[in-house]
Amino acid sequence: MIDLRLLREDPDRVRASQRARGEDVALVDSLLSADERRRSSSVRFDELRAEQKQLGKLIPKATPEERAELLKRAEQLKSDVKAADAEQDEAKAETDRLLLQLGNLVHPDVPVGGEEDFVELETHGTIRDFGAEGFEPKDHLELGTLLGAIDVERGAKVSGSRFYFLTGVGALLELALVNAALAQATAAGFTPMLTPALVRPQSMAGTGFLGQAAADVYHLDKDDLYLVGTSEVPLAAYHMDEIIEADKLPLRYAGFSPCFRREAGSHGKDTRGIFRVHQFDKVEMFSYVDPADSENEHKRLLEWEKEWLASLELPFRVIDVATGDLGSSAARKYDCEAWIPTQGKYRELTSTSDCTEFQSRRLSIRMREDKKVKPLATLNGTLCAVPRTIVAILENHQLADGSVRVPEVLRPYLGGREVLEPVAK
Template sequence: MIDPTLLRDNPDLIRQSLQARGGEIEAVDRAIVADDARRAAITEFETLRGEQNLFGKKVAAAKGEEKSALVADAKALAEKVKAAQANLQEAEANAKKALYALPNLVSEGVPAGGEENFHTLKTVGDKPSFDFPVRDHLDLAEALGIIDMDRGAKVSGSRFYFLVGAGALLENALMQRAIQLAVGEGFQLMMPPTLVRPEVMQGTGFLGEHASEVYYLPHDELYLTGTSEVALAGYHSDEIIDLSAGPLRYAGLSTCYRREAGSHGRDVRGIIRVHQFQKLEMFSYTSQGDAEAEHERLLGWQEQLLGELGLHYRVIDVAAGDLGSSAARKYDIEAWIASQGDYRELTSTSNCTTFQARRLGTRHRVEPDGNTEAVATLNGTLATTRWIVALLETHQQPDGSIRVPESLQPFVGQDTIRARGDQ
């Protein structure tokens, strides 16, 4: 959530951020009214509690008929205190709801507008060119026998699939190479749970406008995560962590689940948009002053891996209206997909500033006074199943085989993926 002090001291800044996102400006006014009501309820409750304490001392000192009369008055005052406490609880719940409805403040320089208003920051490498007819990733994969969509649908329904043989090895190779890179840069490898409690999912901001994409198990009151960002953000909830030696960095390897509820009819072919996939997610806890620099570091590691895989890509500064509620700024890296003649998102990295940490109660001590403040949290995908799409299409050969990038060859066990009969 945003800093409540900012709501009182500079609500126009929040309004400007909401306007850039294309959000409802009136949400700020509702939050101010709710916060005012909460503070008034606190004052009323504390005043009555103070009166009750003083009255209690008066009753204790009284005797006889005077005491009997005061006891009756004390009971009436107790009822007022009880009512004021109930009013305070309701006011706090309303204020929290109104505050949680406000997305993170957009960072300075983020382009305003919707999905199409992004800014291209850089384009890297040359677009792959072919002197033979380009085939899409599914056509290539099915001919090689490494992706089976039909049996995936038979077993689990649409948007599910089997990775087979070299397809499974290729996904594993991506994860293993990403792990090598992350651990080498000081990330601690984590295998996090993929089911989390509602307060953790809510704390990370995933139960807002994209709640329909989240799988929920009502009998267990648990959510299936679409990214290990959720579990890693909850890892240090309600803790004071030590950042004196620099950021705490974790790399979470997990299976991820998304309902893709808002994507009917989009990318139904192949594995671009599916319900289940593997992902290695980088997650950083750092000080507020270091957050922007850490964001650039995460982007750099993503580019390093994409570059060694020989992919042509561009980096975009995502427009405010296309940011998730938790992100103050997000960079997407989009790779060139030859069969579509267009760029498609492969990975992203977000600076969530203190938004998630305030909700989850994660703080650190600030020297020299030792006071605590909310940390900043950042996330970025280092590898995911969708990268297979770009790898297959970029490195396809005239005979339908796939050249394996050098850094993945030790994990795949071959330099070229061919159909079984051609090996």
């Protein structure tokens, strides 16, 4: 959530942010009104309580005639205090409800618009010309079938559409990717973490995933627990309700977890293969930093993602995501998109977001510096979303006979194997 003081002092900035996101600008005025009611009802309650306490001191000293009047006033005050307390609670609840609907303030340099209005910042690697090499590239599912690596038919039989099995070298390739990604993150100073896949509502709401993204989240009604769509959620909630000393920052974690997404609104999109699925594994970077350092940390996370994709020898580009595609928590987001040959376009593989103080305020995570306590900043960055990375590796490193060259960075984790060979015609 944003700072209410900022809302009062500069409501036009908040309105501009809402407008850029394509969200309800009227929410700002509703929130200002609720906040004013909350503050005035709090003042009214405090005044009545002060009068009540003062009256309590006067009654024992009053004459019999005065006491009757004071007792009558005390009875009225008791009713007024109760009503003021209820109004205060109601106003606070309304303010909190509206505040949770408000997205983070977008960074002023973020391009304005929707999904297609991103700005391309840079490109890396060389896109292969398969025609010049004399063969037509196969898509990842055909390659995965030849390699005995991917089985979507039995995935659908067992669990339904958008589920899959990774088999043989497919399973080994996932483990190689996870180990290589964690090795890079650990070398960069991240603490590796295995995180829970089920979280409480306050953890999910605190990270901003029960607003716009609620339709994409799996909920277990009987237990009131949520399946995470990313280990960002448990990593953000890890320090919930804590105060962290400034000299301990930055704190950096690399979480590995299964992820679950309904893929709401994706009907008909990416139905072939394993690019868009309901369950997948992912290595996620997460940072807690001083807010003054969040923009620099954001750039560092992006550099680590670029280093990872370059090590996989994939052609990719970096885009500055537009305001309407940020998600409620992010003030700014960069995506790294790898080239997918059979689709003839770049597709998102990694993403990194600067959430500034938005999540820490919701989760009550603060930092202490020079005896002052204030919210800190949180940032996240996907290092390796496994299925999409497998898609990019298979398609970009395929050979004419259906085999796939293994990037050098993964070979130590695959027993030195340089090529994945077909096992079926």
